[in-house]
């Protein structure tokens with residue numbers, strides 16, 4: 587099976603291995619990369635074939651003609667997520683980090699507050715700081731092993747200088763999928779405080795059967811679309827982040843025009859490989875492969891969670907979506923430094939440190955499971971060795 591194939595480590599231009607030594611102090615020849623949120627197995631055959639055909643043309647000309655790409659995204663959102671969108675709502679960006687920065691830049695001033703529910707994707711804070719805006723944390727409550735919105739804390743944390751709420755749906759980390767009712771509460775909170783609402787839905791395509799269903803923010807709360815910008819991409823589910831292609835889907839004409847005007851000032855133009863790959867991914871063939879991937883990840887998770895939960899003091903949160911395991915080590919009594927030192931020196935695993943995800947992440951680490959099965963088994967064996975004294 588193609589998911590069993592390791593696509594390589596060093597000299598593949600991937601940050602997971604090439605930046606491992608600098609970021610974690612782990613020699614990449616010995617280390618196991620479980621931090622960056624991309625996959626260590628190949629993308630879908632439909633994507634590979636489309637990119638091969640493009641490369642075989644032999645020239646890399648200026649791009650145009652995005653009609654087929656827009657049609658593929660429109661089909662995908664309707665078919666998979668029950669969201670009817672218009673092709674001209676799609677604003678293509680150079681990935682979602684770029685989209686987030688451009689939204690900050692278009693709609694807020696330097697110093698504006700940017701709020702988000704924590705623990706959350708560490709780059710929400712980093713991007714906010716790089717854009718010289720002010721991060722404002724809205725901590726979630728962890729109740730019976732599942733994150734819940736904590737409106738008392740959120741209302742207490744917000745202030746009039748906050749202009750944007752960036753929401754991760756589903757949530758990275760933890761894989762929490764939000765209900766329609768929760769999404770509506772979030773949109774109403776944004777409206778009450780007059781915030782631009784960024785709904786980052788990049789993880790929407792890897793949701794596990796048997797759990798809650800992802801519903802796009804614009805489906806849950808369409809009456810708030812005058813302030814809502816939804817972010818989407820094929821990059822996570824189809825392992826395409828190097829192609830730097832993302833979409834801000836903006837139903838509101840005024841919001842969209844403002845964002846497009848700002849993007850035009852930066853002379854930003856989308857490159858054809860990302861368009862070609864996204865169009866191929868968001869297809870019936872892409873969907874069939876995605877279902878196989880979700881089944882493969884389900885077994886990766888089962889193996890990883892069973893082994894982690896068997897180590898006294900460790901607990902891997904049951905995932906509703908994403909390939910990012912969220913492991914709590916509070917039961918070991920170790921502090922972050924000790925746990926991290928064991929990961930680095932004994933397990934030689936590069937995993938994302940929980941504190942970077944903000945309040946609530948202090949006793950956690952995030953492990954990417956989008957890898958061939960034998961690497962998950964290797965990870966488990968490394969963890970068992972590194973924490974053998976607890977067993």
Ligand SMILES: Cc1ncc(COP(=O)(O)O)c(C=O)c1O
Pocket residue numbers: 623680681682683684707754758786788789819821827831832
């Ligand atoms: C929630 C979320 N948003 C955005 C990104 C980054 O997207 P991009 O690579 O398109 O900048 C990630 C990557 O892990 C993510 O998890």
